[in-house]
Amino acid sequence: MNASDKTETPAISIEGVSYNYGARKALDDVSFKVWPGAFTALLGANGAGKSTLLSLITRLFDTGVGKISIDGKSFKEDGAKALGPLGVVFQQTTLDLDLSVRQNLKYFSRLRGMSSKFANQRIDETLSSLEMLERIDERVRDLNGGHRRRVEIARAMLHKPKLLLLDEPTVGLDIHTRGVIVDHIHKLAKEENIAVLWTTHLMDEIWDEDNLIVLDKGRIIEDGSVKDVLGRVGAPDITSAFESLIHGEEERLR
């Protein structure tokens, strides 16, 4: 389905967003949309502006240039309320290591304003779906990296978000765990109609039916379905397409 066919509200809409660190331009007129049910991979080399973009989407940073809306609510008009439909898994572990899995999730559910009954039900559901329910009373410090990541995904899903943002969530994980997490998130997007924005360096995490956004030096240089992007670039796979796009952009800028 083309973006022009969409009648529903995009899970996230970025319109003309720019951001500077002093004189250095980190993002330059960035615009894209992510739709419910779609798994969108955000690709970019180190320093491309991914972290800045994610900091803006999560409102850790703010910019006066451009507009960011989550499920139709923009930070400019609705302030922090716009973060309501957002679930985030940061690259760095953000769990409290000295608390148990249950305590971490309870804490988050209260921050999200969930009732105790609903929170308990969702904690059971999300941990079960990630096969982590039996670890619920263990301290996070005692869990391995893969299990911590699963708890973070369960936490991000606790309040039934419409947009799930994951910043290189498989970094440092073994191949099996990576596979489990990539499969789980793809399944979530499809079955629960959640929009997923997934940043990665690992091309094998992107499936043929996914969408792709390529960010380079603060600018979007490609945005579309994987098939469309491969067709436009004329590359056999995503790795070749990415290389070709980045080098093509370097040539263009020379």
Place this chain on the structure above:
Amino acid sequence: MMNIHMGRALYGILYREFLRFFQQRARFLSALVRPLIWLLVFSAGWRQTQGLAPYPPYATYIPYEIYMIPGLCAMIQLFNGMQSSLSMIYDREMGSMRVLLTTPLPRWFILASRLLAGVAVSLLQVYAFLGIAFLFTYFEVLDLDIPLIGYLTVLPALIISGFMLGALGMALSSTIKQLENFAGVMNFVIFPMFFISSALFPLWRIKDLSYTFYQFCLYNPFTYAVELIRFALHGQFYLNGAIVVGLTALISLGLAIYAYDPARGIQAKSGKPG
């Protein structure tokens, strides 16, 4: 709906602060041991020479250990405020601050809730210390003689001073980029604030010794927190103290809210996400 959400979020922040506090038993123990050592060792050494003639709020001559009690209560809160600051830097480094800052609640509310949680923990510590002080008096280890009503009237003073010291710590935490730099806070904030104040010696005695030092004490908001607690422990209200402590708390909280603002604050200017 927003009010319910805010109430639950505040409960969540308090819940986590207390869970962490009770898990860190060493923190609770050191919060008690530090003032008790001062009370038992320091005051024992000074009581022979530092007995104090009557001056407000004391109606009669008092032994030195009674003089020290308000300063030690404020010291507990000072250390707790800085501990909260340390914990905010730790949370920032460990990433859990991001979870807090990405909740759909106004930034001022998140910071004020965090501050309130810190104040609640400091109250627990101060009352534990006052409880031990009460037992010392009861078993005649020391003659601290705090009026019973004082345990109640000191509560509002402790809340305001806890807010001030917590907000100061919060404002400071926004300027410290790494956990390692926290040692500087010890050297440049905690020790000067405590020693250049009326916590250990009354202002009139400091004035006699050095007028310059006395002036420094007068410009130190911690002096006013100590005096506010001192008057409140004896069932009296110290208006100047309440004004200075209240205003310092508000200014510090304002600075912290500014510093943590995603658009304008120090965090955004640091060029480092989150």
